[in-house]
Amino acid sequence: MPLLYLPKKWIETTNAIGLISKSGRYGGTYAHKDIAFKFAS
Numbered sequence: 145m146p147l148l149y150l151p152k153k154w155i156e157t158t159n160a161i162g163l164i165s166k167s168g169r170y171g172g173t174y175a176h177k178d179i180a181f182k183f184a185s
Contacts, residue, residue: 151173152165162176
């Protein structure tokens with residue numbers, strides 16, 4: 145069985161700073177722009 149880690153659970157478990165996970169309409173996982181640029185490069 146593959147390991148499935150939902151973003152919200154990962155953020156809570158690791159006490160991640162700069163990441164936000166919202167559910168529902170207009171939801172998603174958002175990151176501080178510096179974090180997002182690091183992942184994109």
